[in-house]
Amino acid sequence: MTTETSAPVASDADTAAAALVAPGDSNDHGPTTGISNTKLAMWLFLGSECLLFGGLISTYLLYKTRRGPDNLAIPTDVFDIPFTSISSFVLLMSSLTMVLALAALTRGDNHGARVWLLATSMLGGVFIGGQVYEFTSFLREGVGFTNNPASSAFYALTGFHGVHVSLGIVMLMSLFVASWQGKLRQEHSETVEIVGLYWHFVDVVWIFIFTVIYLVPA
Amino acid sequence: MNTTTSEHEAPDAEEATVPKEATVPEDGAREHSEHEHPSDWDYVKIALILAVITAVEVFTYFESVYDWGSLLIPSLLIMMVVKFWLVATWFMHLKFDNPIFSKMFVGGLLLAVGVYVAALAAFEFWA
Numbered sequence: 001m002t003t004e005t006s007a008p009v010a011s012d013a014d015t016a017a018a019a020l021v022a023p024g025d026s027n028d029h030g031p032t033t034g035i036s037n038t039k040l041a042m043w044l045f046l047g048s049e050c051l052l053f054g055g056l057i058s059t060y061l062l063y064k065t066r067r068g069p070d071n072l073a074i075p076t077d078v079f080d081i082p083f084t085s086i087s088s089f090v091l092l093m094s095s096l097t098m099v100l101a102l103a104a105l106t107r108g109d110n111h112g113a114r115v116w117l118l119a120t121s122m123l124g125g126v127f128i129g130g131q132v133y134e135f136t137s138f139l140r141e142g143v144g145f146t147n148n149p150a151s152s153a154f155y156a157l158t159g160f161h162g163v164h165v166s167l168g169i170v171m172l173m174s175l176f177v178a179s180w181q182g183k184l185r186q187e188h189s190e191t192v193e194i195v196g197l198y199w200h201f202v203d204v205v206w207i208f209i210f211t212v213i214y215l216v217p218a
Numbered sequence: 219m220n221t222t223t224s225e226h227e228a229p230d231a232e233e234a235t236v237p238k239e240a241t242v243p244e245d246g247a248r249e250h251s252e253h254e255h256p257s258d259w260d261y262v263k264i265a266l267i268l269a270v271i272t273a274v275e276v277f278t279y280f281e282s283v284y285d286w287g288s289l290l291i292p293s294l295l296i297m298m299v300v301k302f303w304l305v306a307t308w309f310m311h312l313k314f315d316n317p318i319f320s321k322m323f324v325g326g327l328l329l330a331v332g333v334y335v336a337a338l339a340a341f342e343f344w345a
Contacts, residue, residue, distance in 0.1 A: 035316045043319045047326020054330035062341050085276040092272060092301075096265035099309045103258055193311075200310045204302050211298035215275060216291055 042194045046201045053205050056160055057212060060153040065218055068148030075154040076218045078141045080134070087130035088210045091165075094123035095203045098172075098196045108186045114179040117192075120199065121172035124165055131162045154213070161209060164202045171195045255314065264308045271297050 031037050067074055101116030135155070145155045175195060178184040184192070275297050278286055286293060307313040312320045338344070 033318070035318060039319070040322070043322040044326075047322050047329075050323075050326040050330040051333065054334045058334040058337055061338060062343060081276070081279045085272070085279075089269065089272055092268050093265060095305055095309050096261060099261050100258055103255065103261065106255065197310055200305055203309075204305050207298060207301045207305065211275065211294050215279060215294050 036190060038194055039190065039197075042197050046197065049201065049205075053157075053161070053208075056153075056157040057209065060150075060157050060213060063149035063153040064213075066149040068150075070148075072144075072147040072151075073142045074148060074150035075138065075143055076150075078138055078143055079214060080137070081214060083130070084134065084210065084214055087127050087134075088206060090123050090130070091127045091203055091206050094120050094127070095200050097123060098199045102189065102192050102196050105184070105186060105192050106189045110179060110182075110185065113184070113192070114176060117172055117176045117179065121169045121176065124169045124172065124199075128162060128165055128169070131158065131165075157209065157213070161202065161205060164205070168195070168199045168202055171198065255311075256308065261308065264304055268301055268304055271301050 031040075033040065064076065065074065097116045097119040101113045101120060104110075104112030104116055135158075143151050143154075145152060172195065175184055175192060275294060277283070278290055278294060306323070312323065
């Protein structure tokens with residue numbers, strides 16, 4: 001009996017109610033794993049990203065001393081470790097502000113979450129600004145993208161990482177705007193957590209790059 | 219099913235029905251409630267440890283102040299792994315989340331390390 005009465009085409013009210021329960025998300029699928037599908041997908045994606053950055057880092061390690069036939073400058077000749085250290089520190093601290101944003105939203109502090117999201121994206125912006133400055137100064141000192149295999153591998157690696165950080169900033173700003181408009185509430189904490197996972201991942205990749213590429217002597 | 223039936227039978231009951239369903243937490247909220255999250259101060263303490271390690275890393279660059287000798291590279295790699303582990307376990311919540319996430323991430327990480335160590339060996343990187 002109940003099957004027949006519930007069969008009619010869903011009304012607009014039904015659709016709206018469904019959207020209220022799971023706003024803009026597919027989490028109501030009831031995963032048989034008992035864990036969120038979107039979070040699982042993000043972790044799977046991050047696992048695959050390890051392979052992408054592993055390839056780029058390995059390529060740089062293979063080519064880092066190759067000056068090419070014209071014996072041109074390579075990135076290790078012009079590294080500015082104190083400057084890069086500050087950039088690294090800024091990115092590291094952005095992970096703190098990110099996790100504080102999630103903690104604030106989880107306990108229902110929307111204003112706090114908004115402030116920390118903005119702080120995270122600003123710290124990310126400072127990191128990107130530092131990278132642009134670094135690339136510009138390297139170019140001035142004669143380390144061009146096509147100079148030699150070492151330069152190409154360096155720019156490809158750090159450039160890819162920079163693109164990841166930039167995409168992270170776009171996501172963070174989107175969350176900030178959504179929060180500003182009142183669309184980001186406590187029940188959306190998983191969305192912030194997923195963006196946070198991505199952000200922390202670009203941070204741990206930089207932890208690796210900073211040590212292996214910048215600090216370990218050639 | 220009964221809920222759906224009651225919605226169609228009595229439209230006025232919709233409002234009463236929807237909040238009842240809305241109280242069921244989403245997956246994320248459910249997972250959050252399954253475990254205790256660290257406090258903000260815990261996160262700040264982790265960040266302070268990360269900052270100190272980074273400062274020591276940078277300190278190794280200034281050989282004129284202290285020469286680490288043959289300990290330099292192992293020290294740098296250990297500090298890198300500790301930082302990586304702290305961010306992954308605390309900030310990415312792997313320490314508190316379902317172990318399947320750790321397996322997913324560590325699986326990709328180990329696969330990457332294995333593949334690229336093999337690739338570097340093939341190119342005689344350590345020769």
